[in-house]
Amino acid sequence: MTFDGRRKDALTAAAFALLLAACWVARDWAQLRWLNLPDTDDMMRLAQVRDWIAGQGFADWTQYRLAPPAGAPMHWSRLNDLLPAALILTARPLLGQSNAELMAVIVAPTLLFALYLTLSARMARRIGPPAGALPAIVIAALAYPANALFLPGRVDHHALQVVLLQIALLAVMRRGGWRSGAVVGAMVALSFGIGLETAPQLAALVGAFFLLWLVRGKEERARAIGFGAMLTVATLALLLFARPSYWSAEWCDAFTPASVTGAVAVGVAWLVLGALTPALRDWRLRFAVGAGLGTVALAATLASYPVCLTGPYGPMGPFLQHAIIDSIPEAIGVFEQPKVSAAIQAAALLTIALIVFALRLRRADAAQRLAMLPLGAVYLASAVILLFQLRGAYMGSAVAAPMLAQLVLAARARAPRWRPFALVGAWCVSAGVLWLVVTGWIEEQLRPRIAAATEQAESCKQGDVWHRLNAYPAGTVMTAMDHGARVIGGTHHASVGAGYHRNNRGNLASYRFFLAAPEQARAIAAEWQVRYILFCPGDFSEVGVPHARPGSLAAQLSRGEPPAWAEPLPLHDTGLRFYRIR
Template sequence: MGEGKDQLVLERVGEWLDRHWKWVVLLAWLAFCAWLLNQRWGPVHAFALADTDDNLRMAQVRDLLRGQDWFDLRQHRLNPPAGANIHWSRLVDLPIAGLILLLRPFVGGASAEMAATAIAPLLPLALTLTCLALVARRLIDPRSFLLPAVVLIYAGSALGMFVPLRIDHHNWQLAFLALAMAGLADAKPARGGMVVGLATALSLSIGLEMLIYLGIAAAAVTLFWVADDRERRRLASYGITLAGGTAFGFLLFASYDNRLAVCDALSPVWLSDALIGGASLFILSWLSPADWRKRLGLAVLAGGIIAVFHALAWPSCLSRLEGFTPQAVDLWLSHVREARPITMHGWRTATLSLSIPSAACWVGACWPGFVVTIARRC
């Protein structure tokens, strides 16, 4: 009797969580906010932006609020008098500047900046938690949406990107990567493809750090279609949104300097790749032969065309994307931790980086079964 009552209680709790999961995620986010603000209250109160990138972001936001042109991202405190081209995006400036403008009439300029830098990193955390909850609901169980939040507590490197005062752009990139994952897990193909394309375009509008993961998302959408012709709507909506969203992001956020063929930001280089890639995927979805082998062949052909175009049109972007001289690399860039090759990092970083090749090996090991499954469907 007791076990039956316990089971009934658990079922009712599960049903309640399933119905109200959005509110529970909101409460989890508020709990994260309270915890992180408490952890960082000392530096927040002292307005201690510890990282160079955070300080440079604050300088960029201040310049914007003081009248610097929207498309002028030159930082004149660097390399005077001409200034240095900063390949960052105004997209990340918007929430910080908006919070400052909102709070300044009530608390003054200095306190508004302090509050904005404390609140701004928590906004992409809300998007990240929501998207990861959706992924868990769609791939594991509708009641498992809190599992990613629990795991995130122990993911120090990832959680560190969302702490107050961390106003660099990496937190938004992680949030949009989570949004892409939610799109991949969406059972509605058209909506899922659109979400992945939008997340990719937004991430590219910020920077290229997630390029490998965005490429994996593109490959996943394509392989979904190879495995199942019914996924052509996902492929089509992804291609359209990728091309259109990236073009819109370029028009709205590309600086004057980034309208040249630079390799380390959204520029004509990556815009042309996105346009050709999006158009190619839409054409594939339109052709969509019944045989999976033909679909796979067309996908490989499209990928080859994009790769050849990039190599022929932008050969300067086949090596290091920053475009620095060898002297600058030796004197400065080689000492920047995040720009070093994996061989120059410690064993902890090297171990974490094994996730991508490990995933590739797992896909390779599962490929024979994947092919058999497709053959049975056909």
């Protein structure tokens, strides 16, 4: 690939990123201007960045306004905070704190979006003709649900993890060498340092690397050594400089003793494989030794940290797992989705990319198959995750564009008589936003009650609700899981509960409060020194309110019948109801 090609890809990607970001900002400005960000995680991330800038330690990830006064340990690394924090600190002397934050939450995801589009084009060039670069950029820009991770205000860590996965993919798609191995090792270590959401895709990518090592043998020795060395060194460097103060073997959900042990064990195993490669002349011998070392690394990690066998949410307990995790659409499988449209929107691009991959694999030569292998491995891992958690679609659709660009090129090559129809079909099935719009519209027409319920929930987020809430004297708020992060990120108040799995004590207290009879709820509020109640009609439906628990405080609030000790406070232009405890 020439320098001119790389520059052209980067400029085109930047133009698309700026254009779409401007359109998204214009569309969402009514909420963005109040720093009411798209997702609850973005609100909490902004709060974490503010706390760090205000003097909280780099290693202290605790959110002290969640379940106060002790606070709750978060599982988020500071690595993702570096970019928004740098933007805020740079712009604050000129723009002031609020405007600097607004600029940062727009610019940070836009920069990552431009990089994501550029990397999509470069991957398309690796597996096909250079002409596939532009279609890959366009398809990646429209690739729902992946493109939703780059919307203005999306300052959570998922966009950065997409970019790290793309860089690792590109490195494996190239010919072996210690530099490409080191890049893969660094990307895996950084991604694990940020969170484990992409662990299945990265494991599949390492599996593809293992297959390349089996086939090529000595050609992959340098890359194996580079990967093992960098994965080990980078992981130990993160352990030395970015280890959180809350360092417990209780969890297997992010940068923890378990993930560090596993990463170092895998790094050392690859170093041994690299050293032994000259002696392992037959692929069967390489397979036996590699599988043996991999099994030892995995077994040692699980034996040391058996909590990993229960998954990242194991320590939560069954009630909170059901109430919180099972009610998050992206945390349940594609066939369990309450809305058929959501399942189709999530699975469409990944499914089509897998089909195109399978068709191209049959016709490709040996070199093309080896270049495509890493992409196929990530598609397959994402598809398996999608069966159990919808979030598998994010990473799968994020790397679908290079393969779908080949579908567009194949349509261009059709006979002139059929070419227009083939091109329209190729572009339609490759446009993720088209799946989003069409399936959403169809379901809205067929199931208007769902649309009405969605409108009621959305009414609780409209207007400058958090700005108005912030006008009241600071205090601790008792509210539903969905609102807790927005209370913390959008106001100066604290919240007992929020949808974060390490906050077991506070989350259980929130459910106990709203599911109890009013007088019992008042005693719980006194225990937590709660000053306010924030409630949206429809809250706690995941646990049977109001039908299964008609005598609970939540059921009374849903009927608009607060107890005498809850004084209504005005919040205009919103469906939220706000009360002060007398």
